[in-house]
Amino acid sequence: AQKVTQAQTEISVVEKEDVTLDCVYETRDTTYYLFWYKQPPSGELVFLIRRNSFDEQNEISGRYSWNFQKSTSSFNFTITASQVVDSAVYFCALSERGTNAGKSTFGDGTTLTVKP
Amino acid sequence: ETGVTQTPRHLVMGMTNKKSLKCEQHLGHNAMYWYKQSAKKPLELMFVYSLEERVENNSVPSRFSPECPNSSHLFLHLHTLQPEDSALYLCASSQEVGAPFPNYEQYFGPGTRLTVT
Numbered sequence: 001a002q003k004v005t006q007a008q009t010e011i012s013v014v015e016k017e018d019v020t021l022d023c024v025y026e027t028r029d030t031t032y033y034l035f036w037y038k039q040p041p042s043g044e045l046v047f048l049i050r051r052n053s054f055d056e057q058n059e060i061s062g063r064y065s066w067n068f069q070k071s072t073s074s075f076n077f078t079i080t081a082s083q084v085v086d087s088a089v090y091f092c093a094l095s096e097r098g099t100n101a102g103k104s105t106f107g108d109g110t111t112l113t114v115k116p
Numbered sequence: 117e118t119g120v121t122q123t124p125r126h127l128v129m130g131m132t133n134k135k136s137l138k139c140e141q142h143l144g145h146n147a148m149y150w151y152k153q154s155a156k157k158p159l160e161l162m163f164v165y166s167l168e169e170r171v172e173n174n175s176v177p178s179r180f181s182p183e184c185p186n187s188s189h190l191f192l193h194l195h196t197l198q199p200e201d202s203a204l205y206l207c208a209s210s211q212e213v214g215a216p217f218p219n220y221e222q223y224f225g226p227g228t229r230l231t232v233t
Contacts, residue, residue, distance in 0.1 A: 043229075044225055050221045103164065104222065
């Protein structure tokens with residue numbers, strides 16, 4: 001069974017600090033996909049990144065970076081020089097290739113508050 | 117309109133009412149989803165449709181009835197709901213779903229905030 005754990009329920013930082021959101025996953029499949037989504041106060045989840053299990057390269061997009069490590073089953077997300085607009089709930093999700101319905105399992109989310 | 121839209125944004129209904137939630141995607145996707153997001157609970161997948169065919173029904177009570185007349189529209193018909201059904205209902209779409217396709221990312225609508233009194 002697939003499972004996603006986001007151990008940090010809430011994180012609070014001051015603007016310009018760096019912050020890392022942790023995501024640990026469990027799966028028996030050898031082919032799987034990991035995602036990060038952002039849910040601002042407006043409600044809709046916004047897709048940030050997808051990574052497949054064969055691509056362990058870290059990725060950087062502006063102030064965002066992702067560290068995928070299969071050895072520790074982790075897919076952590078770092079925001080550099082955080083801004084107030086980064087305040088949101090962030091979800092990590094996992095989909096297994098073998099699941100016919102493309103069912104994504106979401107973590108419980110981490111609420112990030114960036115204070116000015 | 118662009119992306120995924122949902123109407124209404126807010127809905128208050130009594131336990132004996134019948135109402136419907138509407139979702140429309142303007143992305144040309146073939147798969148659509150309904151999720152329930154309750155306070156302090158993880159996202160719960162309710163239904164998945166692929167090319168208007170239901171491919172997943174996650175043990176959802178029969179008082180929730182989905183309808184997908186075409187790949188751009190998705191409805192959730194509600195009747196005789198319970199107070200515990202109060203939640204944010206999110207609709208999403210993706211390019212495809214299921215094997216042998218890779219798992220595409222999902223695009224979400226803003227949700228319908230449902231309150232059952």
